[in-house]
Each structure stands twice: as C-alpha cells, then as structure tokens.
Amino acid sequence: MNNIAQVCQGFRLDGTFVSAEKYGTGHINDTYKMSTANQTYILQRINTNIFREPEKLMENFVQVSKHIEKKIAAEKTVNPNSRRRFLQVIMSVNDTPYYCDADGNFWRCYIFVDEARTYDVLEKSSQAYAAAAAFGAFQNDLADLPCRLHETIADFHHTPKRLAALEAAVKADKCGRLKEVSPELDYIMSCKEEYSLLLDEKDAGNIFERTTHNDTKLNNVLIDDLTGEGTCVIDLDTVMPGLPHYDFGDMVRTGTSPAPEDELDLNKVGMRFEMFEALLRGYLSNAGKFLNAREKELLPFSGKLITLEIGIRFLTDYLSGDVYFKIHREKHNLDRCRTQIKLAQSIESQFDAMRKLNDSIK
Ligand code: ADP
Ligand code: GN1
Ligand code: MG
Numbered sequence: 001m002n003n004i005a006q007v008c009q010g011f012r013l014d015g016t017f018v019s020a021e022k023y024g025t026g027h028i029n030d031t032y033k034m035s036t037a038n039q040t041y042i043l044q045r046i047n048t049n050i051f052r053e054p055e056k057l058m059e060n061f062v063q064v065s066k067h068i069e070k071k072i073a074a075e076k077t078v079n080p081n082s083r084r085r086f087l088q089v090i091m092s093v094n095d096t097p098y099y100c101d102a103d104g105n106f107w108r109c110y111i112f113v114d115e116a117r118t119y120d121v122l123e124k125s126s127q128a129y130a131a132a133a134a135f136g137a138f139q140n141d142l143a144d145l146p147c148r149l150h151e152t153i154a155d156f157h158h159t160p161k162r163l164a165a166l167e168a169a170v171k172a173d174k175c176g177r178l179k180e181v182s183p184e185l186d187y188i189m190s191c192k193e194e195y196s197l198l199l200d201e202k203d204a205g206n207i208f209e210r211t212t213h214n215d216t217k218l219n220n221v222l223i224d225d226l227t228g229e230g231t232c233v234i235d236l237d238t239v240m241p242g243l244p245h246y247d248f249g250d251m252v253r254t255g256t257s258p259a260p261e262d263e264l265d266l267n268k269v270g271m272r273f274e275m276f277e278a279l280l281r282g283y284l285s286n287a288g289k290f291l292n293a294r295e296k297e298l299l300p301f302s303g304k305l306i307t308l309e310i311g312i313r314f315l316t317d318y319l320s321g322d323v324y325f326k327i328h329r330e331k332h333n334l335d336r337c338r339t340q341i342k343l344a345q346s347i348e349s350q351f352d353a354m355r356k357l358n359d360s361i362k
Pocket of ligand 2: 025026027028029050215217220235237238261310
C-alpha cells in the first residue's frame with residue numbers, strides 16, 4: 001500500500017493516511033476504501049484505457065455533484081442526512097478534482113458514505129423501489145442542468161454500433177473462441193431488428209435525449225442501512241446525454257434476477273416480476289414527472305434491449321481476449337453473456353404482463 005499512501009499526499013485530506021483496502025465489485029476502475037484518523041474516503045484510479053479524457057470526465061462529475069448539492073440545499077425540509085446524498089469530491093493539492101501521479105495514473109477521491117451499502121443482487125422488492133426512485137430522482141434533478149455534459153464514451157448505448165463491434169470481433173476471431181459461442185450468437189442475431197428501435201424513436205422526435213446516468217447497475221446506488229432509502233447515486237463516470245430508457249433498462253437487467261451477473265447455473269437466472277413492478281413504480285414515482293406517454297410506453301422493452309446490449313458487449317470482449325471488463329476466471333465474460341441472454345429471454349416471455357402493469361400506472 002506504499003504507493004496508495006503516496007497518492008494520498010496528492011489530496012487535501014482531513015488527517016494523514018492510515019490504511020486502505022481494495023473495495024467493491026466494479027468492472028472498470030480500481031477502488032479503495034481509505035482512511036485517515038478523522039475520515040473515511042473512497043479513492044479510485046480511473047481506468048484511462050476506457051476513459052480517455054479523465055479531466056473532462058471529472059468536469060462532468062463535479063458539475064453533476066454540485067448541481068445535486070444545490071438542489072438538496074434548496075429543499076424546504078432540512079435533512080441531517082443531506083451531505084450523504086451526493087458525492088463530495090476532495091480537491092488535489094493542485095486544486096484539481098483529480099490527482100495525476102508520477103506514472104501518469106489519474107486518481108480521484110471522495111467522502112465515503114457510512115451506514116449505507118450497495119447490493120449486487122437485491123434481496124427484497126423495497127430495495128428495488130428505493131434504488132429506482134433514487135435513479136429517477138437523479139434524472140429529474142439533472143433535467144435543468146444548464147449545459148450539455150461531455151460524452152465520456154462516444155455511442156455508449158448505441159446498440160447497433162455495439163452489434164457492429166461484435167460482428168467485427170466475430171470476423172477477426174482473434175483468440176479462436178468463435179466455435180464456442182454459436183448458440184449465443186444465434187440468439188443475439190435473431191433479435192437484430194430490435195436494436196435500433198429506441199434510436200429510431202428518438203430520430204422520429206417521439207422520445208428525447210436527457211442527462212442520464214447510463215450505468216444504473218443496482219450496485220451504483222447506495223441504500224441506507226437504517227431507512228432502506230436510496231441514499232446516494234454513485235459511479236458518475238458515464239453521466240452524459242442519453243435516453244432515460246438506458247437507465248431504466250439497466251435497472252431491470254441488474255435488479256430483477258435473483259442470481260448474480262456471472263451465475264453459472266442458468267436455471268437460477270430470470271426476471272422476478274415483483275422486482276420489475278417495484279422498479280417501475282419506484283422509477284415512475286420521480287421520472288413520471290417528465291416522461292411523455294411514448295417514453296413511458298417503451299420502458300418494458302428497454303429492459304430486454306439493455307440486457308442484450310450488455311450481453312453483446314460481454315461476448316465481444318470474450319472474443320477479443322477479455323480486454324475491457326475485469327475478469328476473475330476463465331470464460332468469465334462468456335458466462336456473463338449467457339446470463340444476459342437467459343435474462344433477456346425471461347424478460348421477453350413476460351412482456352404482456354409488464355406492459356399491462358405499465359399501462360395501469362398513471
Ligand atoms: P466502478 O466504476 O468500478 O464500478 P464505483 O464508483 O461503482 O466503481 O465504486 C465501486 C464500489 O465502491 C461501489 O459499488 C460501492 O460499493 C463503493 N462506493 C463507491 N463510492 C462510495 C461512497 N462514496 N461511499 C461508500 N461506498 C462507495
Ligand atoms: C461496467 O463500472 P461498472 O462495473 O459499474 C460498465 C457498464 C456495464 C457493466 C456490466 C464504463 O460497469 O457499462 O453495464 O460493467 N461500465 C463501463 O456489469 O463500461
Ligand atoms: Mg460501479
């Protein structure tokens with residue numbers, strides 16, 4: 001941890017470094033829980049292979065956090081938990097919201113939110129409601145952001161382009177893995193017609209770009225241990241212009257299955273309808289304030305679309321030699337792709353009931 005102690009000297013911390021441990025299950029950045037005698041922090045090394053312009057990313061990050069902080073300050077009721085509801089960025093000794101170490105690594109630091117945690121698999125539907133309400137409130141809070149944020153990854157949720165990348169990986173078959181993935185590829189190709197649906201609706205002027213989170217995995221919201229409320233939306237790397245459906249779709253992907261994203265027993269994977277219902281009701285309790293009728297109508301479909309889109313990305317990475325998502329075992333990305341396909345099929349088989357419920361919520 002020597003080097004972490006050194007990195008910490010780059011930030012204006014309250015006290016001097018005491019300890020740090022690896023933290024969380026994210027696939028992209030390196031995250032540490034770090035403490036001084038006075039305060040606990042999250043310290044992260046930004047993955048600059050993926051986020052090519054970390055300065056711009058942190059400009060977004062600060063702008064979003066400040067905007068939410070202002071919204072909270074303007075609330076009529078004073079809440080003792082206010083400072084736990086947004087990410088408080090610690091400035092570097094150079095007065096930047098990041099610190100660049102001698103090896104060119106970009107680091108950022110913010111206050112650790114105590115007495116709250118993230119869940120890789122939700123335990124009960126009240127957590128689904130709370131998490132989705134928090135993401136809906138996040139979109140609602142950012143609806144009047146005065147500027148368009150930087151796109152930290154271009155075409156992040158452009159599903160047809162994600163499919164094109166998969167097709168290129170298939171053609172290259174860099175690692176000779178193509179022969180193992182025929183059933184997965186067949187299913188992905190059989191849904192080809194659906195991949196441009198949201199973009200077509202946007203181009204037709206039926207649904208609208210907004211500022212969205214774009215990575216609303218359920219472990220990107222902290223749930224309060226005491227109240228069970230969604231305390232704070234985290235992982236702001238991909239907050240940028242997007243469609244609200246990308247966020248709702250990813251909630252369905254990560255909040256409805258009782259099994260983790262990399263479950264090996266596919267019999268355990270599937271959409272729990274009660275979790276979908278809680279997500280929909282929670283999300284609409286806040287997003288219902290700004291979504292139009294067509295946007296609302298497309299919410300159930302977004303669950304299948306985003307699940308398959310991430311499945312496409314896992315498969316692309318598997319064929320390309322696991323260069324994007326962190327892996328912890330052989331075939332990890334293929335296992336992840338398989339769960340996404342199983343889940344997408346489960347979502348599709350429940351479309352009628354999902355749509356009926358959606359229509360019934362005013
Ligand atoms: P990644 O981009 O790698 O997913 P995250 O920003 O989501 O990184 O952080 C990884 C994990 O660290 C989260 O899932 C959460 O458990 C924890 N975490 C992140 N920020 C905070 C915070 N401010 N307070 C408490 N825990 C946090
Ligand atoms: C990554 O950073 P993390 O683990 O929250 C990825 C998401 C994927 C997700 C799949 C920047 O999210 O897009 O949906 O893994 N983030 C990036 O679990 O690519
Ligand atoms: Mg995360």
